[in-house]
Amino acid sequence: MRNVMIFAEHKAGQTRKVTFELATEARALADALGGTAQAVVLGKGAGELAQRLKAYPLDTVLVAEDPDVDAYLLDPVVDYLEAAAKAAGPSLILVPNTLYGRDVAGRLTARLNAGLAADVTQFNVEGGTVGCVAPKLGGAAITTCVFKNTDYGVVTVRPSAFSAQPGGAGAAIAPLEKPAGKTYAMKIEQEVEEASGEMGLEEAPVIVSGGRGLGGPEPFETLLKPLADALGGAVGATRAASDAGWVPYSLQIGQTGKTVSPQLYIACGISGAIQHKVGMRTAGTIVAINKDAAAPIGEFSDLLIVGDLFQVVPELTKLVKENASA
Amino acid sequence: MKIVVTVKLVPDPNAEKKIDAGSKRLVRTGIETVLNPYDEYAIEGALKIKESLGGDTTVTIFSMAPAASKEVLRKALAMGADDAVLLTDPALEGSDVRGTAYAMAQGIKQTGFDLVICGGLADDGSTGGVPGALAEYLGVPGFTNCRQVEVAGGTLKVQRETDSGYQVVSGPLPALVSVTMAIGEPRYASLKGIMGAKKKSIATLALAALSVDGAVGGDGAKTEVRAVAAPPVREKARVVEAPDGAAGARAIFDLLKEKKLV
Ligand SMILES: Cc1cc2nc3c(=O)[nH]c(=O)nc-3n(C[C@H](O)[C@H](O)[C@H](O)COP(=O)(O)OP(=O)(O)OC[C@H]3O[C@@H](n4cnc5c(N)ncnc54)[C@H](O)[C@@H]3O)c2cc1C
Ligand SMILES: Nc1ncnc2c1ncn2[C@@H]1O[C@H](COP(=O)(O)O)[C@@H](O)[C@H]1O
Numbered sequence: 001m002r003n004v005m006i007f008a009e010h011k012a013g014q015t016r017k018v019t020f021e022l023a024t025e026a027r028a029l030a031d032a033l034g035g036t037a038q039a040v041v042l043g044k045g046a047g048e049l050a051q052r053l054k055a056y057p058l059d060t061v062l063v064a065e066d067p068d069v070d071a072y073l074l075d076p077v078v079d080y081l082e083a084a085a086k087a088a089g090p091s092l093i094l095v096p097n098t099l100y101g102r103d104v105a106g107r108l109t110a111r112l113n114a115g116l117a118a119d120v121t122q123f124n125v126e127g128g129t130v131g132c133v134a135p136k137l138g139g140a141a142i143t144t145c146v147f148k149n150t151d152y153g154v155v156t157v158r159p160s161a162f163s164a165q166p167g168g169a170g171a172a173i174a175p176l177e178k179p180a181g182k183t184y185a186m187k188i189e190q191e192v193e194e195a196s197g198e199m200g201l202e203e204a205p206v207i208v209s210g211g212r213g214l215g216g217p218e219p220f221e222t223l224l225k226p227l228a229d230a231l232g233g234a235v236g237a238t239r240a241a242s243d244a245g246w247v248p249y250s251l252q253i254g255q256t257g258k259t260v261s262p263q264l265y266i267a268c269g270i271s272g273a274i275q276h277k278v279g280m281r282t283a284g285t286i287v288a289i290n291k292d293a294a295a296p297i298g299e300f301s302d303l304l305i306v307g308d309l310f311q312v313v314p315e316l317t318k319l320v321k322e323n324a325s326a
Numbered sequence: 327m328k329i330v331v332t333v334k335l336v337p338d339p340n341a342e343k344k345i346d347a348g349s350k351r352l353v354r355t356g357i358e359t360v361l362n363p364y365d366e367y368a369i370e371g372a373l374k375i376k377e378s379l380g381g382d383t384t385v386t387i388f389s390m391a392p393a394a395s396k397e398v399l400r401k402a403l404a405m406g407a408d409d410a411v412l413l414t415d416p417a418l419e420g421s422d423v424r425g426t427a428y429a430m431a432q433g434i435k436q437t438g439f440d441l442v443i444c445g446g447l448a449d450d451g452s453t454g455g456v457p458g459a460l461a462e463y464l465g466v467p468g469f470t471n472c473r474q475v476e477v478a479g480g481t482l483k484v485q486r487e488t489d490s491g492y493q494v495v496s497g498p499l500p501a502l503v504s505v506t507m508a509i510g511e512p513r514y515a516s517l518k519g520i521m522g523a524k525k526k527s528i529a530t531l532a533l534a535a536l537s538v539d540g541a542v543g544g545d546g547a548k549t550e551v552r553a554v555a556a557p558p559v560r561e562k563a564r565v566v567e568a569p570d571g572a573a574g575a576r577a578i579f580d581l582l583k584e585k586k587l588v
Pocket of ligand 1: 115116117118136137145332333334335352362364365368388389390391421422423424426443444445446447448449450451452453454455456457549
């Protein structure tokens with residue numbers, strides 16, 4: 001495997017930071033392997049995003065602004081990526097570890113008879129072999145996995161694990177030819193935005209999260225959201241909160257929800273059951289606010305405030321805002 | 327209509343788990359094996375479709391796991407599934423995502439299906455790669471991350487979760503879907519269900535009964551775990567008793583300052 005290819009996930013040209021993180025890391029990997037770094041950008045707005053990607057150290061940005069990509073689910077994307085990978089030859093394909101990215105990765109793994117390395121947060125290249133480092137079992141073990149008996153390695157990369165750094169001489173933009181003879185069966189009939197403009201939990205640098213201790217849906221809006229906004233972060237929740245219908249499932253962090261590793265995690269009214277722990281224990285700094293000094297969350301937090309979250313959170317929001325405007 | 331639900335058997339999600347330093351495989355001994363929690367939602371989704379369609383719709387549970395775990399599948403039957411198939415063969419040990427999806431596809435083709443329903447993520451491996459790869463190997467459309475699935479005639483209409491909302495997507499059967507938790511809380515097995523499950527069939531399938539091309543299990547895997555390390559240890563929390571909101575907020579703010587987070 002010498003070449004590196006990234007899949008730029010986007011919606012009408014709007015993308016998340018992870019795309020630029022992948023672009024930056026692709027260069028480092030390609031240099032270590034002695035190959036090329038390319039990006040594949042597909043669908044409506046692809047041209048626009050390709051222009052932005054020129055600022056990153058890639059060799060080529062392959063573009064196909066094909067309406068089928070937005071009219072049909074997944075298949076056109078997988079076809080394009082398969083064709084691009086086969087044209088590039090033995091390569092490493094980096095995909096963001098998002099809901100959509102995981103699907104793309106699974107499908108490509110079968111198409112390319114490839115290995116899949118999931119949720120990777122670090123690479124080390126030694127003598128042409130790529131080691132993919134990933135926290136497993138909710139952070140209980142850190143594994144390094146390599147590819148064998150295959151020309152292709154598909155990697156889902158954890159958002160925020162790598163930094164995004166512009167550079168390079170400006171990638172060449174080249175059209176990607178439409179794979180011939182394909183028909184598509186899964187028709188997208190309607191697209192509904194429920195949380196447009198909101199930051200994805202997986203890439204929020206700060207998460208303010210609430211559990212059973214919040215007692216209902218309102219405090220998520222009136223207490224946690226203002227603190228998250230003041231810190232430039234997002235609101236998360238435990239399963240207890242989403243099961244109770246206080247917040248949508250998309251905010252759930254833990255075993256059956258999302259795995260996050262923000263720089264700062266503030267757990268409000270969360271006991272720290274293992275189901276929640278596995279989704280957030282790799283966060284940088286963990287602060288807990290809990291009435292119960294013996295809550296298990298104390299076992300894996302940096303700071304446990306034993307107090308009333310309904311009093312602490314608004315005061316903290318005030319301090320953060322004062323600091324920001326000072 | 328024949329619905330097949332894929333169910334992974336995983337070590338108790340509530341137990342602390344570790345990876346064996348020698349074999350680099352998950353230690354499964356001494357921990358109870360259970361249905362992957364996410365797959366209970368897939369079962370729930372399947373039972374809802376069966377109820378809505380009525381008639382001769384059946385729900386078959388399909389799992390690939392060591393033979394010793396066979397009886398764990400009884401719980402899925404108690405929830406209301408009609409029967410189960412366990413693909414089991416020592417040669418499948420150490421399968422990676424590609425190998426798992428490939429072997430499962432051969433088994434599911436043999437079992438027969440109109441609709442395959444997967445969970446979103448396995449609690450142990452957690453790659454989320456199997457549903458997509460399985461759709462490929464089955465050669466059917468793969469509608470992933472669905473929160474609602476409607477079957478009418480030979481077609482499927484789903485609401486599929488995205489990072490910012492949802493999509494309505496339609497397509498033909500046979501197909502594969504994977505579900506999210508929004509499909510509905512899994513039902514509890516009733517006493518009648520538990521009694522009835524004792525009489526339901528759990529068939530086993532070995533590799534020899536399938537047309538499998540090339541190496542499987544650890545030998546056929548395209549990935550290999552080279553090293554396993556313990557995560558960095560986090561010291562026990564500093565505990566601060568906050569008599570009022572201001573004191574608690576101050577203690578947090580000071581830490582954020584110290585760590586340059588504000
Ligand atoms: C800690 C750990 C880390 C791993 N990391 C990787 C990795 O990075 N790359 C890799 O290739 N393999 C990895 N594996 C191996 C992987 O777990 C197995 O290949 C597994 O069979 C499928 O992957 P998954 O557990 O990620 O399933 P997912 O893709 O997360 O499972 C999604 C759904 O697929 C269905 N499903 C999955 N497996 C089965 C099954 N055996 N029987 C029935 N239904 C099933 C279920 O419906 C499930 O909800 C890892 C295993 C462990 C224990
Ligand atoms: N004896 C077996 N028969 C069938 N599947 C197995 C067997 N052993 C492990 N598996 C499956 O292979 C995958 C990898 O598991 P492991 O071998 O424990 O790493 C998982 O999906 C297991 O369920």
